Amino acid sequence: MSSVENLIEYRPSDDEPFMNSRQREYFRAKLNGWREDILRESRETLDSLQEESTNHPDMADRASSESDRSLELRTRDRQRKLIAKIDSALKRIDDNTYGYCEETGEPIGLARLDARPIATLSLEAQEMHERHEKVYRDE
Template structure:
């Protein structure tokens, strides 16, 4: 969590220091592409930190390791692979199928 937050701070600092007045259009395009990538990465980090915080809250309130949809225990192997998991594999697969159906409609 701390590393992710530090990385986000580094991204902000880097973007603030960048010379956005590059005279060459190709250099400027490269800078903008790099900045967009950094911002997407930072957004992923922010979302991951949020999920980590939620997992820590679930540990504190005793609901960690139980599926949000079914209330069943989430398998240890799944939690080891993805500690922020909130659904059993079956519930996650069902959720993904429903999402895909809605996208296809």
């Protein structure tokens, strides 16, 4: 069985030391896979946008096409920002700060990292941050 297959079957557990080498490799593989999926989708989107004919004689077709193109470009911009967050998480794995809250220094938690591998805040710090934002947004 290859190391990639081992990582696919492996699930981080609270019964082992937090952010041990196996957990770091698990999250590295997860982040790299996510990054590759986004880049592949982005290439497919670019290909389809380039293939699409931009010469629509009907105004409704042109408007629909421009609306679709605008949505695709916004999606690509969000994906570009997500790639930057993934790259940042990979850098944190390399410097052994991955998995620890940027505000408290406490472990973020394996379940949260598995669900959102780019997380930089523990659930408690994230909730506090969101409450703080809501207070200022409501004023």
